[in-house]
Amino acid sequence: MTVTVSASGLTLRYGGTRALDDVSLRLGAGVTGLLGPNGAGKTTLLRVLATAVPADQGSFTVLGHDPGSAAGRQDLRRTLGYLPQNPGFHPDFSAFEFVDYVAILKELTDRTARHREVRRVLDAVDLSDVRGRRMKRLSGGMRQRVALAAALVGDPGFLVLDEPTVGLDPEQRVRFRELIAQAGEGRTVLLSTHQTEDVAMLCHRVVVLAGGRVRFEGTPAELTARAAGRVWSSAERAPGARAGWRTGTGTFRNVGDPPEGADLLEPTLEDGYLLTLGDGEREAVA
């Protein structure tokens, strides 16, 4: 893997809370999923990498740009696309006006070239037909696509997406997944999500963060493999299971340390993820 984003020892405290605790990671082209329970530090990590907030300690580079200097920070921001958790739309802006406004902030000063770029990114997310519609009249899924279009303005080399599929219905989520996959072709994408299926379907790498620390970094297959031989079916709730629930067929699906001779099941990425977390952290999984 050619490393495009590299972070070392990132630490950030809010009062007594260590939102990030010595986080080091390396990303390459393609989509990397960032999983973690509520409060794990995902948004904080994305905000640090997007230069929205400085870390107390540690360093990172994005496509060779080091935000430690003002010039490096500016170069990094020019190669960055960021879709924050709450994009904060102006309800009376049209989709076009919103993306155009972001394009102005991204220093696209030539009006004709900028408008061409705004049309290009709205077309890329299939919103050309509604580009004149006000934000308040768009569905939640369309609004998220506008936010993705805004993040794609200027063809950034590093795209940071903070839970972009929250609140979308399954059809919209699949559509959004296609768009993220396209965006990840030849570009580094870091996608924070609570959806383990999105990671399994979309990502070539996955990072698990909990309590501000990296608990796992590797491929989705490697995370799934952590649960090999540790998922089993039983007629009653298994006492040794770390997590277990009755399935639609009436049997229990258990994750943990199976008893001798247990009826083992094929593990999923979610099983590997659950086993990577500590007991209290599993309860915080949304």
Ligand SMILES: Nc1ncnc2c1ncn2[C@@H]1O[C@H](COP(=O)(O)OP(=O)(O)OP(=O)(O)O)[C@@H](O)[C@H]1O
């Ligand atoms: N501005 C802030 N002031 C004080 N504490 C904060 C602030 N932002 C985050 N925190 C705390 O830092 C920790 C990490 O929060 P963060 O929002 O990064 O987690 P997250 O993994 O994105 O969670 P979620 O999945 O719920 O969005 C939490 O304990 C949170 O309460």
